[in-house]
Amino acid sequence: MDLRIMTEPQQGASYDTQLTLARTAESLGFSGYFRSDHFLTMSGDGMPGPTDAWVTLAGLARETSTIRLGTMVTAATFRLPGVLAIQVAQVDQMSGGRVELGLGAGWFEAEHTAYGIPFPTARMARLEEQLAIVTGLLATPVGAKFSYAGKYFQLTDSPALPKPVQDPVPIIIGGKGPSRTPALAATYATEFNVPFASLDAVTAQFDRVRAAAGDRELIYSAAVTTCIGKDDAEVARRAAAIGRDVDEVKADGVAGTPAEAVDKLAKYAEAGASRMYLQILDMSDLDHLELIASEVARQLG
Secondary structure, eight states, rough: OOOEEEEEETTOHHHHHHHHHHHHHHHHHHEEEEEEOOSSOOSSSSSSOOOOOHHHHHHHHHHHHSSEEESOOOTTTTOOOOHHHHHHHHHHHTTTTTEEEEEEEEOHHHHHHTTTTTOOOOHHHHHHHHHHHHHHHHHTTTOOOOEESSOOOOEEEEOOSSSSSSSOOEEEEOOOSSSHHHHHHHHSSSSEEEESSSSHHHHHHHHHOOOOOHOOOOOEEEEEEEEOOSSHHHHHHHHTTTTOHHHHHHHHEESSHHHHHHHHHHHHHHHOOSEEEEEETTTOOOHHHIIIIIIIIIHHH
16 A cells, blocks of 8 residues: 655644655655645644645755655645646656646635635636646647636636646545536546545545546545554554544544554555555654554555
8 A cells, every 4th residue: 555644734834844754754665745735724823834835845846856745635726727737837847757736626714814815606616627727738738729718717828838747747636525526536637535534435435436437547545644653652642742532533544553553544445545645743753654654554565
């Protein structure tokens, strides 16, 4: 199973904190470092304040060498699709072809209000147009033009530059919606992700996406809050550090000893997940990553 690290910097993490964690994840053999795309904390004071996802990834692109980098997921409300395509292509160049774009509709109205970002209606319909535009711009051959006439976005004779290193750039779509989300994944996604859900919910959503995708092959993944310790006392300490209850994390995430974690991750594999995003909420706890790499990842092959 492919293991990646996923973080929530809006809860309180500087660029340097993220860089240290990304470099540690890279050195320990995790395949990816992914971060959320939020501008407002959901709890606590969020100090020292938010960091922009794509500015951060641009920095990490130049200060790492092998680990995959991406968003889980970029809020479509934050960026016009043409601008986002330029950002993705540029950071892909800066990383030597290691970028993956997770793109979602956006949901956290409070952060829009806090920073003067419009929070439109019909966000799923807008997301569909943005996916068509971003993938279309990235795929347009050099020298050709790209135009799009939608209800919400219009592009005329775009040169569709710059071009990314990868062709195509992997696109991650996720969510729990029963109909529109599977349809979008079947049309645009390289990978489908179910975030923070029970095993039963993950299995059911995977089945919906497979039915929508037909013969089109996708990578199936899940994101889980993660709290692992060498013994029960260390698990309890790590859960307390992130303000979570151990049993709560065990229910819909991965918590407990390494043996318990391996068993839970194997169940996600049985559900069809070949990749897992381990949400690490205490970004200063590098020992946590080292334990996962040495005692969990090693057993998963």
